[in-house]
Amino acid sequence: MSVLKVDNLSASYRKNKVLYDVNFDVKPGSLTGIVGPNGAGKSTLLKVMLELHPKLSGNVSFFGSTLAKTKTKVGYVPQRGSVDWDFPTNALDVVLMGLYGKIGWFKWPNKKDKDLAMQSLEKMGMADYADRQISQLSGGQQQRVFLARALVQNADLYFMDEPLVGVDAATETAIMATLKQLKADGKTVMVVHHDLLTVEDYFDHVMLLNKTIIDYGKTEDVFTKEQVQRTYGGSLRWMKEA
Numbered sequence: 001m002s003v004l005k006v007d008n009l010s011a012s013y014r015k016n017k018v019l020y021d022v023n024f025d026v027k028p029g030s031l032t033g034i035v036g037p038n039g040a041g042k043s044t045l046l047k048v049m050l051e052l053h054p055k056l057s058g059n060v061s062f063f064g065s066t067l068a069k070t071k072t073k074v075g076y077v078p079q080r081g082s083v084d085w086d087f088p089t090n091a092l093d094v095v096l097m098g099l100y101g102k103i104g105w106f107k108w109p110n111k112k113d114k115d116l117a118m119q120s121l122e123k124m125g126m127a128d129y130a131d132r133q134i135s136q137l138s139g140g141q142q143q144r145v146f147l148a149r150a151l152v153q154n155a156d157l158y159f160m161d162e163p164l165v166g167v168d169a170a171t172e173t174a175i176m177a178t179l180k181q182l183k184a185d186g187k188t189v190m191v192v193h194h195d196l197l198t199v200e201d202y203f204d205h206v207m208l209l210n211k212t213i214i215d216y217g218k219t220e221d222v223f224t225k226e227q228v229q230r231t232y233g234g235s236l237r238w239m240k241e242a
């Protein structure tokens with residue numbers, strides 16, 4: 001059964017069509033980097049699939065079903081910049097939100113839920129910050145908390161929008177280790193990624209996107225000079241020659 005299948009998806013902001021003819025079928029257990037120039041529609045693709053932005057046409061199926069029926073199996077780490085970090089809550093509560101799909105919105109978390117959330121913070125090296133207001137965390141620490149929230153959800157399919165932007169080398173290593181562990185656990189992970197230099201190291205699959213899918217498949221087949229240049233336009237200097 002397909003983890004995620006997208007057929008003929010298109011989307012726009014008012015009259016500006018930003019995605020068209022998007023078709024793909026995600027391989028279970030893959031770790032995919034979604035790559036493309038600024039404005040290519042990478043974030044929009046995630047938002048449309050997750051029904052956070054309406055589609056114009058097409059169909060998205062999760063585990064052969066609808067998002068509504070499979071929501072607890074789907075995790076999302078939005079772009080850090082898109083979140084209101086002044087919201088008065090602490091790191092532990094942010095992680096507990098990852099469990100709400102399972103414990104229900106109107107139920108208080110119990111001791112076991114809190115233990116799970118603490119374990120997840122621990123995995124991301126953030127246990128000491130559990131009581132800290134999220135506005136008082138650094139950008140990299142906020143990103144680690146977001147990852148902890150995704151982990152506690154124990155989803156089968158994860159979408160992450162630029163989790164490595166603005167983090168230091170240690171946090172990047174910690175986040176990538178977490179993503180690789182998710183893959184080792186049989187999870188499917190799709191990550192919007194900007195750094196072309198690390199694509200081959202980090203991802204076993206690559207989706208090249210520029211308003212439509214330029215190519216999608218195994219990294220060694222897809223991440224070629226020709227295909228990357230097609231995606232970015234002729235101006236890109238191929239990094240292996242740099």
Ligand SMILES: Nc1ncnc2c1ncn2[C@@H]1O[C@H](COP(=O)(O)OP(=O)(O)OP(=O)(O)O)[C@@H](O)[C@H]1O
Pocket residue numbers: 013018036037038039040041042043044045
């Ligand atoms: N809320 C919005 N209202 C109107 N247009 C938008 C909105 N969000 C994005 N767009 C436009 O849609 C297009 C795709 O944007 P999107 O953020 O999905 O691209 P992206 O590939 O994630 O870019 P980046 O690499 O710069 O983050 C862009 O042309 C952008 O200007």
